[in-house]
Amino acid sequence: MYISVGAAAEVLGVSISTMRRWESENALLPSHRTLGGHRRYEMATLIEKFSLHKSEVTVERHAIAYARVSSSDQKMDLESQKERLAAYCHSEFSSSEIISDLGSGLNYKKAGLKKLLQSIRERRFTHLILTHKDRLLRFGSEIIFSLCEANDIEVILLDDDQKMSFEMELSSDVIELMTVFCARLHGRRSHQNKRRAA
Template structure:
């Protein structure tokens, strides 16, 4: 199906007259997506009728998402990926694993951005994670809301406490303190460095058995 429609085709799809489309254009309500050298208007069908181009659920992929906060948790990342792979394979799903190494407070991780873009592009039919906090520390519910709007099934393998919750939370708290102290005192100030060293010691002590 050609994505670009003539003004006549667009009027039929929307159930309005051509004169109404021209009026909407003057009012700024609906602009053509392209005007040919000959002055003919073209409208993007994906914007007018997105459901015509949305992949069916069976055609959309399953994405398994794994994340840890730091490099010293790489073994945990591999365990997450193995659990996700075994689960998806056992269900008979064709799947892709997306993994991130970064704080649960960071919304700009490459894997997370790729996942969100794929969901918004209607390429994902199912999202699988081991724990809710593997997605984001705060804001996971927003992602779940987007999934619901896009008819993406969310599968959370473990609804209980994440075994690395305390360690991740400590690292996320340290990251928050780092950002705010840098803004208050400057990233290179001696006061900032002392504060961070003190907080790191507290975090390290808290993680010792």
């Protein structure tokens, strides 16, 4: 298991500045760095190097799982997502929370999404769990993934190995866009008709 520099410092009972000094002195180097340049330490290496007992090492792992569907007629799918996420979190994490939204993947003002972003900013959890990246947002998930990486939060996609073909993904995106803009157009026409009738 790989952990952040902050978690490694906590395990060893030292400050983050000490961890960085050890790195500059080649006394303790990170096992690797993420694409964003963040240090990651392998727990097994720390245990061996510092003669720690596994029973003495505890790292709190708290997950937030996020589920979303676009419309109310997909509520069964939402419940299915939540059940699957809950089962995974229960088996992998000491504590977890599920946040869910009912709304378009193009709506950036959903209550659940706002709560998730606030939790990322405050580093309230260590792992973000999704069934698929488009459950987060239809476009722009990578921005939130970058925020997670900058805050030492690991993103886990349960269906990452079940990649859609380019054509299927493009079709899904186009349908989502058409649904949103058609709803806006019908809403505007309905509002105009009510004004004319008044």
